[in-house]
Amino acid sequence: MIPFLDLKKINCDIKSQLIQAASDEIQSGYYIGGPSLSNFEEKWAEYCNSSFCVGVGNGLDALKLSLLALGIGEDDEVIVPGHTFIATWLAVSQCGATPVPVDIRLDTFNLDPDQILSSITSRTKAVIPVHLYGLPCDMDKINNIALAFNLYVIADSAQAHGALYKNSSIDNFSYASAWSFYPGKNLGCLGDGGAITTNDGDFASKLKSLGNYGSLKKYVHIDLGCNSRLDPIQAAFLACKLQYLNAHLRIRNSVAREYSKTLKTLNIPIQLIPPNCKHAYHLFVCLVNDRDKALNLLLQNRIQCLVHYPILPSKQKIYRNEYSQYFLPNAEYVSKHCLSLPIGPHLNSIQVAHICDTILRLNLLPPDPLS
Numbered sequence: 001m002i003p004f005l006d007l008k009k010i011n012c013d014i015k016s017q018l019i020q021a022a023s024d025e026i027q028s029g030y031y032i033g034g035p036s037l038s039n040f041e042e043k044w045a046e047y048c049n050s051s052f053c054v055g056v057g058n059g060l061d062a063l064k065l066s067l068l069a070l071g072i073g074e075d076d077e078v079i080v081p082g083h084t085f086i087a088t089w090l091a092v093s094q095c096g097a098t099p100v101p102v103d104i105r106l107d108t109f110n111l112d113p114d115q116i117l118s119s120i121t122s123r124t125k126a127v128i129p130v131h132l133y134g135l136p137c138d139m140d141k142i143n144n145i146a147l148a149f150n151l152y153v154i155a156d157s158a159q160a161h162g163a164l165y166k167n168s169s170i171d172n173f174s175y176a177s178a179w180s181f182y183p184g185k186n187l188g189c190l191g192d193g194g195a196i197t198t199n200d201g202d203f204a205s206k207l208k209s210l211g212n213y214g215s216l217k218k219y220v221h222i223d224l225g226c227n228s229r230l231d232p233i234q235a236a237f238l239a240c241k242l243q244y245l246n247a248h249l250r251i252r253n254s255v256a257r258e259y260s261k262t263l264k265t266l267n268i269p270i271q272l273i274p275p276n277c278k279h280a281y282h283l284f285v286c287l288v289n290d291r292d293k294a295l296n297l298l299l300q301n302r303i304q305c306l307v308h309y310p311i312l313p314s315k316q317k318i319y320r321n322e323y324s325q326y327f328l329p330n331a332e333y334v335s336k337h338c339l340s341l342p343i344g345p346h347l348n349s350i351q352v353a354h355i356c357d358t359i360l361r362l363n364l365l366p367p368d369p370l371s
Contacts, residue, residue, distance in 0.1 A: 002355065004304045006346035007183055010248075011190065014240065018190070021236040030232050040235035041195070043242055048177065049169040050197035052204035055230025056211050059158040059180025062194040063091030063128070065228060066154045066176050069206040072097050072125050079119055079127040079151075081111040082312060082331035088130055088156050089313040091178075100124070101314055103328045106370065107272035109133065109285065109338075112330070113141035120145075126152040131160035131170060133308070134186070134280030135271050139165055139173035154178060158194075161186035162249045164278035171197050181230075181238055186252070186282050187245050189234040248345040252281035255343050255352050259284055262356040268366045283308055287337040289365040294339055301358045306340045329370060337367040 011018060025036060037055055045053035056062050072078065074096040080088050082101040092099040100119050105112045111129050127146055129137040137155075146153045155170060157163075158180035163170050171177050181193035196207055206223070209216050214225025256279065263270055269287040273279050285308065288294045298305050312335050314323035342355065 001302045001304060002342055002351050003346070004306050004340070004342045005184055005344045007188070009346045010344065014244065017240050018237055021240050022233060025233040025236050028232075032229060032232070034232045036232040036236040036239070037230060040230075040239040040242075043239055044179075044195060045197055047169075047242065047245075048171040048197045050171045050177075051199045052201060053195050053197045054204050054207040054211065055235060056194045056196065056207075057228035057230065058192045059178060059182060059194040060087040060091055061211070061226075061228040062158075062178035062180065062196050063087065063154065063156060064094050065207055065210050065226075066178055066196055067091060067095045067097065067126065068210055069203055070126065070152055070154075072152075075123060076125040077121060077123040078125060079116055080313075081128075081130050081132070082314060082326070082328035083109065083309070083334050084130045084132060084156070084313065085158070085309060086313045086316060087158070087180075088128055089319065092128070097125070098123075099313075099319075101323065101326055101328060101331075103330045104132075104334065106330045106333065108135060108138075108274070109271055109334050110135060110137045111142070113138050113145060116142070116145050120149055120151075124149065124151060126154055128154050128156050129174070130156040130158075131163055131280075133271065133285050134160050134163055134282040135273060136160065136163050136165040136170050136173075136277045136279075138274070139170070143173060158182075159185070159282040160280050161282070162245055163280035166276045167278075175200070176203065181234070186248065186280055187238060187241060190237050191231070191234050193230045193234045193238065195230060244345075249280060251345045251347070252343055253279070255347055256281045256284050258352050258356055259286075259341055259343075262359055265360070266364060266366065268364060281343055284341045284343040285338050286341065287334065287367050288339050289337070289367045291337055291339055294362075294364050297362050297364075298358065301362070303355055303358060304342060307338060308340050309338075310335055333367075333370045 041053040076097040153174040155174035155177040157177040176198040211228040214223030
């Protein structure tokens, strides 16, 4: 079986370094905060070309704390894409604000900037572009709209470690970026973790306070905070794995090129990559006809594929009554037909060739066009 992702293999390839990192943390006596956390925060900020990085408990907290640090809450609205992992929406709701969905583009699967204007009201305070599957959004258009309406741009970069926009880090094109280090990400913990990067020092200080019980000085509490901190042992693992991120990105891009050539012969749609974008390929997603059949056929040929994401947030039980009036045809279409092929540094050339040959042999079909 070719697994969708083999985290055991990825981590075992550097097992001795990870064990050494864990041993060093045990010896250090720093189990909350400490030098390993500061070291990783500095390294990740440098990698992202940002001035500040604040480690937090997970990617959802990274989004939520970013919104809270900006004072976004009850009676406020935040524009979000109609097709994304539900954490994007949950972060807004958990701040007391209202997610306002905007449809996606059918070519990039990302938030459609041309549909943002009609969703802006006097209550709109921010927009969260999601660099879905690792492909940067059209940040020039989004930022122009945000500037015109005095909106914050908080990027959901949870899937975009290593992505570039206009040959620069995606961090250069938003007020802040929220990152997830969930184990399956391009840069992942051996547990859970997240971070926020920004160039605003006051904002970074606010984030540190909010994630540490509202405190920057022990027993002095200035904010209504929570407990959301990146564990130093996870930070040590991340610092170790960061050394291999660019090499892993090259493998991901190599696999994606082979998939792209194969799927092009079958006219199966994939994400369009604008010339000013470099895809991080956290996921490689295509659109197929009769997805369940395609999944089963590939599984029968010992190829594990997954679906990201089959149910829109607006169709989930917690949201569907409130959002029943929203019509998001492109998001619906992508969620119905999207299929994620195996991708990651665990794959070798023989496995990739087998996947491509199997796709051609099965003659997978593209979906009917959206009417």
